[in-house]
Every structure is written in structure tokens, then in C-alpha cells.
Amino acid sequence: GAGVSQTPSNKVTEKGKYVELRCDPISGHTALYWYRQSLGQGPEFLIYFQGTGAADDSGLPNDRFFAVRPEGSVSTLKIQRTERGDSAVYLCASSATGTSNEQYFGPGTRLTVT
Amino acid sequence: QKEVEQNSGPLSVPEGAIASLNCTYSDRGSQSFFWYRQYSGKSPELIMFIYSNGDKEDGRFTAQLNKASQYVSLLIRDSQPSDSATYLCAVKPRPGTASKLTFGTGTRLQVTL
Numbered sequence: 001g002a003g004v005s006q007t008p009s010n011k012v013t014e015k016g017k018y019v020e021l022r023c024d025p026i027s028g029h030t031a032l033y034w035y036r037q038s039l040g041q042g043p044e045f046l047i048y049f050q051g052t053g054a055a056d057d058s059g060l061p062n063d064r065f066f067a068v069r070p071e072g073s074v075s076t077l078k079i080q081r082t083e084r085g086d087s088a089v090y091l092c093a094s095s096a097t098g099t100s101n102e103q104y105f106g107p108g109t110r111l112t113v114t
Numbered sequence: 115q116k117e118v119e120q121n122s123g124p125l126s127v128p129e130g131a132i133a134s135l136n137c138t139y140s141d142r143g144s145q146s147f148f149w150y151r152q153y154s155g156k157s158p159e160l161i162m163f164i165y166s167n168g169d170k171e172d173g174r175f176t177a178q179l180n181k182a183s184q185y186v187s188l189l190i191r192d193s194q195p196s197d198s199a200t201y202l203c204a205v206k207p208r209p210g211t212a213s214k215l216t217f218g219t220g221t222r223l224q225v226t227l
Contacts, residue, residue: 033213033214033215035215044217048214056213091158099213101146101148101165103148103160103215105158105159105160106157107156107157
């Protein structure tokens with residue numbers, strides 16, 4: 001079946017602009033995660049959804065970052081007033097349930113803030 | 115102290131040899147441990163996970179866990195050039211907490227001809 005998909009694959013934006021990154025999880029997966037990966041680092045947790053609700057948003061770096069998952073499937077990560085330090089690859093992962101061991105990653109969105 | 119520590123490498127092994135990748139973690143209550151492979155410019159791909167002390171084998175890969183030493187390793191037998199990638203160790207926290215994974219920085223493996 002289809003894996004996790006993310007759009008766009010690349011996004012270049014100017015400092016101060018607003019961006020939205022989209023994640024479409026594996027069909028039927030109830031848990032969805034956002035991570036951010038900077039060069040030379042491992043993925044860093046941002047937020048986790050179980051169904052429609054954010055079960056853990058402790059990794060969001062500040063209030064410029066927000067994510068939604070209104071129907072329990074597709075999720076959108078929103079970044080306001082982007083800064084150059086937000087440049088990274090944003091990864092989405094899904095798993096069958098919140099306690100499932102396996103998390104499967106999408107291809108990521110490379111965000112560049114100029 | 116970082117929560118999950120890995121030697122960044124590169125670890126260079128000849129084709130056909132055994133590659134040994136190591137990871138230590140700081141939270142003694144951690145329950146599940148994962149190895150992901152990440153090719154340059156690609157996203158992490160799950161290789162295997164382990165949650166019981168001892169060894170778990172899957173094809174050419176063996177994960178080893180020692181909770182007393184807070185140590186987990188990945189052995190790759192008969193290493194192939196296609197195994198050249200960065201290997202990420204990830205840890206799932208104790209029960210009752212969110213299901214996020216905490217990753218190390220990864221070890222870059224180079225399999226030489």
C-alpha cells in the first residue's frame with residue numbers, strides 16, 4: 001500500500017513568511033508524528049497526534065509553530081513568521097496506534113528560509 | 115549527557131565483514147529501541163526494533179540489547195556497499211509517556227570494496 005506522503009518536497013520562503021507543510025499518513029494509521037531534522041542530527045520530535053487531538057506537543061519550539069489534524073488523517077504543520085533557524089527537513093511519521101512500535105516516515109519536506 | 119549517544123563515525127568496514135554499530139541511552143526506564151537506516155537525502159527507514167534483553171535477528175541484521183548497561187547495538191553481517199548509510203538509534207520512553215522517539219545523531223557506515 002501507499003506509504004506516508006508529504007507535500008511539498010521542497011519549500012523555499014523568505015524570512016517572516018508563513019508556510020504550511022502537509023502530511024498524509026498511511027491509511028488507517030491513527031497516530032501521526034512530526035519531527036524536524038537538521039543537517040548532521042537525528043530527527044527531533046515536534047508533536048504527536050492520536051486521532052484528531054495533539055497528545056503531546058512538547059517538542060514545538062515556540063508559538064510560531066502549530067499543527068492540526070482536523071479529521072484524524074491528513075495533518076498540516078504551520079509555521080508563522082519563519083526564521084532562518086527554521087530551515088531543516090520536516091519529517092512526518094505514522095504508526096497504527098499510539099503504542100505501536102513501528103513508526104514509518106514520509107520523504108520529508110526540505111524547508112529553506114532565506 | 116545526551117539522551118541517546120552514538121559515535122558519528124564514519125565507521126569503515128570492508129565488503130563481507132561484520133559492521134558493529136553501538137548506542138547508549140540515559141533513561142533507564144526506556145522500553146523499546148529502534149534502528150533506522152537513512153541514505154543521504156532520504157528519510158529514515160525502520161530496520162528493526164527490540165525491547166527484550168538479548169539478541170533479535172532479522173536476515174543479516176542482529177539487534178542486541180543490554181538494559182543493565184543501557185546499551186543497544188546493531189550488527190550487520192556480510193556487509194554490502196548498499197549498506198553504506200547513516201544508522202540512527204532511537205529510544206521510546208517509559209510507559210505512560212508520549213510515544214515519541216528520541217534519536218541519536220547517527221553513525222555513518224561506509225562499506226568499502
